[in-house]
Amino acid sequence: MLYKKSAGQGRPVYLLHGWGFNCRVWDDIIQDFQQYWKVTAIDLPGHGKSSLPASVKYNLDTLTAELLPEIEPGASIIGWSLGGVLALNLALQHPKLISTLVLVASSPQFVRCNDWVHGMPANIIEGFATDLTKDYRQTILRFLAIQAMGSDFTRNTLRTLREKIFLNGEPHIKALQGGLEILLSTNLRPQLKKINSDVLFLLGEKDTLVPQSAGAASTALTPNSRYAIIAGAAHAPFVTHPQQFIQLISDFINEH
Numbered sequence: 258m259l260y261k262k263s264a265g266q267g268r269p270v271y272l273l274h275g276w277g278f279n280c281r282v283w284d285d286i287i288q289d290f291q292q293y294w295k296v297t298a299i300d301l302p303g304h305g306k307s308s309l310p311a312s313v314k315y316n317l318d319t320l321t322a323e324l325l326p327e328i329e330p331g332a333s334i335i336g337w338s339l340g341g342v343l344a345l346n347l348a349l350q351h352p353k354l355i356s357t358l359v360l361v362a363s364s365p366q367f368v369r370c371n372d373w374v375h376g377m378p379a380n381i382i383e384g385f386a387t388d389l390t391k392d393y394r395q396t397i398l399r400f401l402a403i404q405a406m407g408s409d410f411t412r413n414t415l416r417t418l419r420e421k422i423f424l425n426g427e428p429h430i431k432a433l434q435g436g437l438e439i440l441l442s443t444n445l446r447p448q449l450k451k452i453n454s455d456v457l458f459l460l461g462e463k464d465t466l467v468p469q470s471a472g473a474a475s476t477a478l479t480p481n482s483r484y485a486i487i488a489g490a491a492h493a494p495f496v497t498h499p500q501q502f503i504q505l506i507s508d509f510i511n512e513h
Contacts, residue, residue, distance in 0.1 A: 279305025303432025
C-alpha cells in the first residue's frame with residue numbers, strides 16, 4: 258500500500274521523490290503548489306511509509322504498476338531523479354494518462370556510455386550498491402553529499418536533505434537495491450519519441466549526477482519538450498533555488 262500526502266484543490270499534480278527519500282522532501286514545495294492545484298506527494302514503494310510491492314521483483318515495471326492506480330487522468334507529474342524515471346515510464350506505458358511531465362534532475366539514462374555522455378560512470382552506482390550491504394544508512398548519507406556537491410549552498414542543502422531523509426521512516430533495503438539497479442540499467446532513450454505528454458527537463462547547472470547537457474540531449478529525442486537549467490543548482494534545485502523552481506514549473510504546467 259502506498260502512503261500519500263495531499264493538499265489543495267483543482268488540477269491533479271503528483272510529486273515523486275528520488276532514491277532513498279520519501280514524500281516529506283517536498284513539504285516546502287507543497288506549501289506553494291497547493292495554492293494552484295491539488296498536489297499529492299507519494300512515498301514510492303518500499304520508501305517512507307509505503308510497503309514493498311507484493312511482486313518478488315523490484316523493477317521499473319513493478320513500480321509503475323504500483324503507482325498507476327493513484328494517478329488521475331490528465332494529471333501532471335513532477336518526478337525528481339529516480340522519480341523522474343518512473344514518471345517517464347508511466348507516460349510511455351499509459352500515453353493518455355498524463356498531460357504534462359516535469360523531470361527534475363532526471364534523465365532517460367543515468368549511466369554514461371559510448372553514445373550517451375550525459376550520465377555518470379556505472380562504477381559509481383555499482384559502488385553504492387556494494388556499500389548498501391555493509392551500512393545502508395551511511396551509504397544513503399554519502400549519496401546525499403554527492404547530491405549537494407557543487408551547488409551554491411552546499412552546506413545548507415546537505416543539512417536540509419539530512420533533515421528530510423528519514424522523516425517518514427527508513428527505506429527498505431530491497432527498495433534501495435532495486436532503485437539503484439533501475440538507475441544502473443534503465444535506458445528509455447529509444448522510446449522517448451513515443452511520449453505524448455508535454456515535457457520539461459529541469460536540471461541544475463552544477464549537478465554531478467545528471468549533467469546539464471542531458472537537458473538538450475533529452476529534448477532532442479522527445480517531441481513536445483523543452484529544457485531549463487537553474488544556474489548555481491546541483492541535484493536538488495527545489496531545495497537550493499525554490500522560487501525559481503516553483504516559477505518555472507508553474508509557468509510550464511499552466512501553459513499546458
